[in-house]
Amino acid sequence: xxxxxxxxxxxxxxxxxxxxxxxxxxxxxxxxxxxxxxxxxxxxxxxxxxxxxxxxxxxxxxxxxxxxxxxxxxxxxxxxxxxxxxxxxxxxxxxxxxxxxxxxxxxxxxxxxxxxxxxxxxxxxxxxxxxxxxxxxxxxxxxxxxxxxxxxxxxxxxxxxxxxxxxxxxxxxxxxxxxxxxxxxxxxxxxxxxxxxxxxxxxxxxxxxxxxxxxxxxxxxxxxxxxxxxxxxxxxxxxxxxxxxxxxxxxxxxxxxxxxxxxxxxxxxxxxxxxxxxxxxxxxxxxxxxxxxxxxxxxxxxxxxxxxxxxxxxxxxxxxxxxxxxxxxxxxxxxxxxxxxxxxxxxxxxxxxxxxxxxxxxxxxxxxxxxxxxxxxxxxxxxxxxxxxxxxxxxxxxxxxxxxxxxxxxxxxxxxxxxxxxxxxxxxxxxxxxxxxxxxxxxxxxxxxxxxxxxxxxxxxxx
Numbered sequence: 001x002x003x004x005x006x007x008x009x010x011x012x013x014x015x016x017x018x019x020x021x022x023x024x025x026x027x028x029x030x031x032x033x034x035x036x037x038x039x040x041x042x043x044x045x046x047x048x049x050x051x052x053x054x055x056x057x058x059x060x061x062x063x064x065x066x067x068x069x070x071x072x073x074x075x076x077x078x079x080x081x082x083x084x085x086x087x088x089x090x091x092x093x094x095x096x097x098x099x100x101x102x103x104x105x106x107x108x109x110x111x112x113x114x115x116x117x118x119x120x121x122x123x124x125x126x127x128x129x130x131x132x133x134x135x136x137x138x139x140x141x142x143x144x145x146x147x148x149x150x151x152x153x154x155x156x157x158x159x160x161x162x163x164x165x166x167x168x169x170x171x172x173x174x175x176x177x178x179x180x181x182x183x184x185x186x187x188x189x190x191x192x193x194x195x196x197x198x199x200x201x202x203x204x205x206x207x208x209x210x211x212x213x214x215x216x217x218x219x220x221x222x223x224x225x226x227x228x229x230x231x232x233x234x235x236x237x238x239x240x241x242x243x244x245x246x247x248x249x250x251x252x253x254x255x256x257x258x259x260x261x262x263x264x265x266x267x268x269x270x271x272x273x274x275x276x277x278x279x280x281x282x283x284x285x286x287x288x289x290x291x292x293x294x295x296x297x298x299x300x301x302x303x304x305x306x307x308x309x310x311x312x313x314x315x316x317x318x319x320x321x322x323x324x325x326x327x328x329x330x331x332x333x334x335x336x337x338x339x340x341x342x343x344x345x346x347x348x349x350x351x352x353x354x355x356x357x358x359x360x361x362x363x364x365x366x367x368x369x370x371x372x373x374x375x376x377x378x379x380x381x382x383x384x385x386x387x388x389x390x391x392x393x394x395x396x397x398x399x400x401x402x403x404x405x406x407x408x409x410x411x412x413x414x415x416x417x418x419x420x421x422x423x424x425x426x427x428x429x430x431x432x433x434x435x436x437x438x439x440x441x442x443x444x445x446x447x448x449x450x451x452x453x454x455x456x457x458x459x460x461x462x463x
Contacts, residue, residue: 007310029304036080046088067417072309092279093246101220103191103258104241109203110283118148118271120203124157125215125322138173148269149174154197177265209252212241232295242394245280251287284415299397300404313340315427316385321358322400347374360453364440373434386423401461
């Protein structure tokens with residue numbers, strides 16, 4: 001979900017100045033792949049009782065490899081990721097796919113209602129609409145019951161939400177942090193308008209985490225089949241979250257608390273933020289979080305590396321697809337070596353500029369054998385991928401420069417054949433509601449859209 005239009009030009013100007021001044025660049029992933037440890041180095045996996053021995057970790061990976069066709073993504077890719085992040089690969093997690101806003105909200109409300117100790121909520125957008133107010137009422141109710149509620153919202157993402165909405169929450173005892181305030185006087189020398197918190201994380205009692213691309217807004221709750229007579233059907237936003245239970249929840253908690261500390265939030269009430277976690281399922285999960293920095297481009301590296309090591313299939317869905325040259329090359333190279341590469345992208349968007357920018361890349365992708373689809377029956381906002389029927393990711397990271405260079409983002413990477421099959425089923429359902437872009441038709445399109453795509457591409461770092 002993009003920044004409100006009235007604020008766009010100001011954000012664009014500040015973004016240009018900020019990014020140009022910092023000379024922010026994405027790392028060369030090919031060099032990282034070459035420099036990563038050899039695949040023979042045993043992967044060490046974290047369990048609920050601590051770090052497993054190399055022998056036990058290797059045995060787990062071997063069992064996983066036997067569940068699918070041969071793929072480098074379980075060895076070489078994992079070695080690359082472990083060379084750039086301290087976030088562990090943890091076993092014993094139960095991962096539930098929440099394939100739309102209604103399913104995600106139902107899971108969130110259920111988890112919140114069961115809270116007994118604390119609720120930590122981090123979101124880019126929380127709106128003062130029927131959905132936002134429903135969340136507010138439930139959070140205030142839990143706070144009144146003695147459950148400590150802590151909320152982080154992004155000041156730009158939620159700029160249309162009135163201060164009275166947050167004041168009402170604060171008056172009820174909820175502790176609140178507005179990430180990087182719009183007013184530079186509130187943040188002193190560290191003020192940076194282009195550094196946004198794009199994460200969406202709900203953590204309940206330190207035992208359940210729900211993450212993905214879904215903000216708190218009625219656009220995810222809309223049902224086009226239930227509009228009133230003579231009323232235009234609302235645009236339904238198609239998005240994806242996951243619910244995770246097990247040892248990995250502690251990693252999401254660390255990210256939330258670290259953000260709270262960096263934003264100088266009020267002192268948190270003493271709660272059991274890190275309870276003893278038992279194993280709840282069979283999925284291996286790694287938390288991929290990022291903040292702006294010279295080397296901390298972890299989601300970008302993870303994406304490029306995973307695509308580079310794919311051997312059979314890459315099925316990706318992304319809402320703001322404005323890739324850099326490395327991602328385009330990784331995708332086209334994969335198609336050239338026979339990998340089934342399919343990408344579902346928006347056919348309608350809340351950002352026409354982003355739509356033009358994504359289409360700039362279609363010619364190169366289509367000519368290389370990448371299959372591109374546009375979803376027109378809903379506004380696609382999901383950020384997911386499933387590779388070789390064993391590697392999946394769900395999160396907040398868009399394939400655009402703001403996500404990859406300037407935002408705080410978070411994705412879950414799940415290694416599980418069973419979960420990948422669920423992801424594949426969801427992908428097939430989205431595919432059925434999408435239109436394939438055919439190269440023969442695309443190359444014959446009029447001159448005006450070609451010029452428009454070329455022009456918008458000049459400003460891709462600020463979209």
